[in-house]
Amino acid sequence: MQSGESASASTIPDIxxxxxxxxxxxxAAAAALVELLSPQLYRFFACQMGSRTHAEDMLQDVxxxxxxxxxxxxxxxxxLPWVYAIARCVRVDSYxxxxxxxxxxxxxxxxxxxxxxxxxxxxxxxFEELVASLPESQREVxxxxxxxxxxxxxxxxxxxxxxxGVKQKAHRAYERLRKLLDQAPIPQGARQGVAQ
Amino acid sequence: MTCRQxxxxxxxxxxxxxxxxEAAEHVAGCQRCNTLVRLLDENIETPSPSHEQLxxxxxxxxxxxxxxxxxxxxxxxxxxxxxxxLSVVIVGSIRLGVNGWEVLxxxxxxxxFATLVASAVVLALSMVRQMxxxxxxxxxxxxxxxxILVALLLVIVAVFRSEQESAFVMNGVMCMRNGLVYSIPTxxxxxxxxxxxxxxxxxxVGAAAGGFAGLIxxxxxxxxxxxxxxxxxxxxxxxVILISSLAGVALGAVAEYxxxxxxxxxx
Numbered sequence: 001m002q003s004g005e006s007a008s009a010s011t012i013p014d015i016x017x018x019x020x021x022x023x024x025x026x027x028a029a030a031a032a033l034v035e036l037l038s039p040q041l042y043r044f045f046a047c048q049m050g051s052r053t054h055a056e057d058m059l060q061d062v063x064x065x066x067x068x069x070x071x072x073x074x075x076x077x078x079x080l081p082w083v084y085a086i087a088r089c090v091r092v093d094s095y096x097x098x099x100x101x102x103x104x105x106x107x108x109x110x111x112x113x114x115x116x117x118x119x120x121x122x123x124x125x126x127f128e129e130l131v132a133s134l135p136e137s138q139r140e141v142x143x144x145x146x147x148x149x150x151x152x153x154x155x156x157x158x159x160x161x162x163x164x165g166v167k168q169k170a171h172r173a174y175e176r177l178r179k180l181l182d183q184a185p186i187p188q189g190a191r192q193g194v195a196q
Numbered sequence: 197m198t199c200r201q202x203x204x205x206x207x208x209x210x211x212x213x214x215x216x217x218e219a220a221e222h223v224a225g226c227q228r229c230n231t232l233v234r235l236l237d238e239n240i241e242t243p244s245p246s247h248e249q250l251x252x253x254x255x256x257x258x259x260x261x262x263x264x265x266x267x268x269x270x271x272x273x274x275x276x277x278x279x280x281x282l283s284v285v286i287v288g289s290i291r292l293g294v295n296g297w298e299v300l301x302x303x304x305x306x307x308x309f310a311t312l313v314a315s316a317v318v319l320a321l322s323m324v325r326q327m328x329x330x331x332x333x334x335x336x337x338x339x340x341x342x343x344i345l346v347a348l349l350l351v352i353v354a355v356f357r358s359e360q361e362s363a364f365v366m367n368g369v370m371c372m373r374n375g376l377v378y379s380i381p382t383x384x385x386x387x388x389x390x391x392x393x394x395x396x397x398x399x400x401v402g403a404a405a406g407g408f409a410g411l412i413x414x415x416x417x418x419x420x421x422x423x424x425x426x427x428x429x430x431x432x433x434x435x436v437i438l439i440s441s442l443a444g445v446a447l448g449a450v451a452e453y454x455x456x457x458x459x460x461x462x463x
Contacts, residue, residue, distance in 0.1 A: 025263040031254045038253065042245045059245055063253045069395045071264040072328050081330030089329070089396045130235070145207050146236050152207055157330045160337055171203045178199075178228045181235065 020075045034063060040148050041087055047128060047143045048091055054098075062090045080150060081157030088140070088158065130180050138173035141166055197222040202229050206236060267393055270324045276389060277320040280382060281412055288378045288416030295422040307355045308418055315344045316411050323386075323404045327393025337400050341407045341441050345434075348414070352434055356426035364425075368432035371421050375436035379413030383440055387447060395455065399448035406444020410437030 015036060021029035041062055045055035065086050073082050131139055144155045145166075152170075156163045197205075197218045205219050215223060215233070223230045289297075300308070322340050325331035335343065361367065386405040387394075394401035413436040421433070 022261075023264050023266060025261045027258040027261055030257050030261055034250060034254045034257060038250055039244050056245065056249060059249070060253060060256075063257060067257050067260065069329070071266055072393050072395065074266055074269075074328055077328065078330070082328070083330070085329035086396065157332055160326075160331075160333050162334070162336075165336075167204060167207060170207045171200065174203045174206060174232060177235070178232055181231045182228065 015079045016075070016077075019070075019073055019079050023070055023073065023075070037083060038063075041083070044084070044087055044143055044148055045091060047131060047147050048139060049094075054094065058087075058090055058094050061094065062087050065090055078154065078157070081154045084144060084148070084150065084154070084158035085160070130177055133180060134173050134176055138169050138176065141169040142173045142177075145170060199226065199229055202226075206233065267327060273324045273327070273389065274320055277316075277323070277386070277408070280385060281316055281408075281415075284378055284382050284412045285415045285419070288374075288412075289419045292374060292416065292420040294419050296417070297419045299422045299424060300418070304355045304424075307351050309415070311348060311351045312411055312415050312418070315348065316408060319344060319404050319408045319411070323390060323401060323408065326397060326401050326404065327390060329396050337397070337404065341403045344407060344411075345437060345441070348434060348437065349430070352429050353426065356424055356429050358427055359425040361423070361425045361428060364428065367423060368428055371417055371423070371428070371432040372435060372439075374420065375410075375413035375417045375433065376439065377413075378416045379409040379436055379440045380443070382412050383409035383444055383447070387444075391451070394448070394451070397448075398451040398455070399445050402444035402446070402448025402451070403441050404444070406440040406442065406447070407437060409444070410440030413437070413440060 015033065018029045018033050018036075022033055038059060042055050042059050045058040045062075046052060049055060049058070066083065069086065073079065131142060134142065140159065141155055144150045144158060145152070150158065152163055152166050156166045159166065199222075202219060202222055205216070209215070214220075223233055297305070318335070318340065322333065322335070322337050325333055326337050383406050386409060387402070390401055390405055414433055417433045417436065421428075423429070
């Protein structure tokens, strides 16, 4: 599930150190952080919102937000939970903004809880479609754990909840996915053995 | 191994690293877990941001770059909160008197003030952690102010008894005014301390700061007010915390609105 780009803190070199240098106005450190973290942030947004256009907008928003609140990062603390807490905030704001715009445009009384169905770009695989059908909080936890490769502890920090809360949401998400997988067509080869 | 245990294993497993033997055994015998693990193991090629976009972001960040001073350590804020709490309660007790303290029975003093102090400590920790996104929280900051309000409500109901009171409203308004006189300026003081870190969730930080200031107002009232009527304490003393918390949320909402207008620079 996890690609090389979406690695956790342990595999990204010195991101905490880069952040410290960024706070001290080192342009090279800032550029390196953008380069290192953007792919996984983009993936986080794409998986959550199901749209490349929105993911691009939110990626830009999140970096400008990070830039504005960079003083709130305490050197020595893990960086990824800090970044993802900000990313969550951007996602929620963006979602609310979209809801407001949609309500003005369509005058609909009730808007769907989940993001709109995915664009038929051919880039989204069944996993994204299955995840899109999960409730927002479960989708968020699952995305952070399995798409972005964060640890349970990091997800708990990023979502301002407890480790137990994250485990509970992940469990519910897996249960729901199992049910959906029972009904949905399975990707080729999925019913074969698992790499051991 | 059960499917539930398998879930925890899936969550803590990084990438598609090999399954532990007992998990592999379970997956071999459980079709549903097998399918789920297969799905999660697939290395999905999600689209990546374009090179041009990354360059644009880098340019925007670098163009506006300047050194920033990180927030001071949490202990500095905690000491500041403790000093403000003690100072305001002492000043309030000196100015208004300690009649309430004198009439409270020992068990009432212990129940009320232990709850107040515990609530203040927990709220202070929560406020300080909320200033840094991605901090560890023992209780969700969203529900903490509600938990504290309910806990205090229950303690008040448990330790006070209803009594006959002739001037319920007149006495009460005076008490509430006394409480708010100490809590509102304190809330503003907290806001000044917290504002650098209250950028992401100003309403939550506002609720916590308001609640904390309300605890100070309630402490002053419990030391000062000799009225032990349960309803008086519930409505006019506990109400101070409720009003302060709501005022904090309102202040946070205003700050959020101003911040959004001011920083509408995202192209």
